[in-house]
Amino acid sequence: MKKNLKIAFFGSSIVSAYWNGAATYYRGIVKSLHKMGHEVTFYEPDIYERQKHRDIDDPEWCSVKVYPEDQVTLRALLREASEADVIIKASGVGAFDDFLEDAVVQLKKDDNLVIFWDVDAPATLDRIESNPSDPFNALVPKYDFVLTYGGGQPVIDAYERNGAKKCIPIYNALDTDTHFPVEPQKNFEGSLAFLGNRLPDRETRVEEFFIRPAGNLPEEKFILGGSGWGDKSMPKNIEDVGHVYTKDHNAFNCTPKAVLNISRDSMAKYGFSPATRVFEAAGAGACLITDYWKGIETFFEPGKEILVAKDGKEVESILNELTSEKAEEIGKAAYKKVLAAHTYDHRAELLESVISEKLEPQPNSVEQNQ
Structure with missing residues (x-):
């Protein structure tokens, strides 16, 4: 027993x-x-x-x-x-x-x-x-x-x-009690959103995968959530919304066309280290773009349940080609997978x-x- x-x-x-x-x-x-x-x-x-x-x-x-x-x-x-x-x-x-x-x-x-x-x-x-x-x-x-x-x-x-x-x-x-699809929230509207505190071993990758693509796509709106970014020089089309409380994570993930996951340097080095927000985003039915790390396919199928970019140029290419319909399709596939295999x-x-x-x-x- x-x-x-x-x-x-x-x-x-x-x-x-x-x-x-x-x-x-x-x-x-x-x-x-x-x-x-x-x-x-x-x-x-x-x-x-x-x-x-x-x-x-x-x-x-x-x-x-x-x-x-x-x-x-x-x-x-x-x-x-x-x-x-x-x-x-x-x-x-x-x-x-x-x-x-x-x-x-x-x-x-x-x-x-x-x-x-x-x-x-x-x-x-x-x-x-x-x-x-x-x-x-x-x-x-x-x-x-x-x-x-x-x-x-x-x-x-x-x-x-x-x-x-x-x-x-x-x-x-995924914690299904706290992270799930909700109605979009106007203050999080944009083409791409990233949520993460400013940390020394992630900042260079944020510059590569988020800030540089924003600068090269001035007509698109980018949303940045997390603490510590206030004095960082950024393109004008990035809106810094500061610390996003857990109760607002669902709207943050559901509202933009896509959300971005950026690994810390050490996590990317070892691989097989999906951040909590990967599953939170999938649980909200979001279309997730992630930087490449070894082992992604262990959790989600690239191209079908998640989109993978090896550098900022690939982020730009994905955004240029991503339709709202395709984003919704990928988000639904990720949601199905996370419920089937990746809950707490x-x-x-x-x-x-x-x-x-x-x-x-x-x-x-x-x-x-x-």
């Missing part, structure tokens, strides 16, 4: 997507685990003004514990978390990450699991492989599992090369099977032969 698990999860934030791209990922996974009967407590630090920019109130599908930035409180919460069946430390918590990575390993017992969940595996792997004295190198083999937000076989190989007992990608997906229920089922297999006592060879 399946056991309902108590899961302690230390992550960046589940209630605020403010400068926190993992929020919708956490929400989707945790909500689906709750539907399966598991009890999740999510521990998050009160940093970066995220609590002032919440997207949601404390949800009914998990217990949220926000802690101040001090180790005394955190140690008390770790003692509480030690009673859980599964204890997860996510990468990029933003406060006391090194401390937490070691502290969670110390909570390992015979009847529990300790898991490192890497939501930015390329960055972590680059860090530890370039610095053999990084303390995390010694901790990797002590976790029961390393789960990753993406990366496919290249990331699995890299983590296992660095001592991981087992590395399993749990890819982004699919991802949580995989996670549950991995955890249950490890926690459930295995019959001995005598019993197996009876």
Whole structure:
């Protein structure tokens, strides 16, 4: 019989997507685990003004514990978390990450699991492989599992090369409760929209795939969403709408003719790392154009369910040829695929099977032969 698990999860934030791209990922996974009967407590630090920019109130599908930035409180919460069946430390918590990575390993017992969940595996792997004295190198083999937000076989190989007992990608997906087709919204009208915060390892690709095409297509309107772009020099046909709250993502995806996905440098390098917004856009029935990365066909069929551009010139060519009818056709095909194979229920089922297999006592060879 399946056991309902108590899961302690230390992550960046589940209630605020403010400068926190993992929020919708956490929400989707945790909500689906709750539907399966598991009890999740999510521990998050009160940093970066995220609590002032919440997207949601404390949800009914998990217990949220926000802690101040001090180790005394955190140690008390770790003692509480030690009673859980599964204890997860996510990468990029933003406060006391090194401390937490070691502290969670110390909570390992015979009847529990300790898991490192890497939501930015390329960055972590680059860090530890370039610095053999990084303390995390010694901790990797002590976790029961390393789960990753993406990366496919290249990331699995890299983590296992660095001592991981087992590395399993749990890819982004669609949360059908929050992302779905809606009516268009006038302020998001345009030929192409891109949503993403300004980050150093993505800015050059944004210039190539979004800003340069906009400059070469002055008659078309481009929509830019996300934080940090205010002082960036851009063509006049780009409208910067600033931070787009989660509640407005559906309209942002549904309204323009097409939406653009641009990978960060590290994600593009490893491949097999579709951003959350790829599935959000598909779940809204949007026509999605993405920069090329290895493994796209694992998730969507290029040319039918998604359009792929290897550089800015190809983005321009796609926009020049893309009719409203074709965009709608591609959006419908992507919507059908994401519902069939890429929801968070699919991802949580995989996670549950991995955890249950490890926690459930295995019959001995005598019993197996009876």
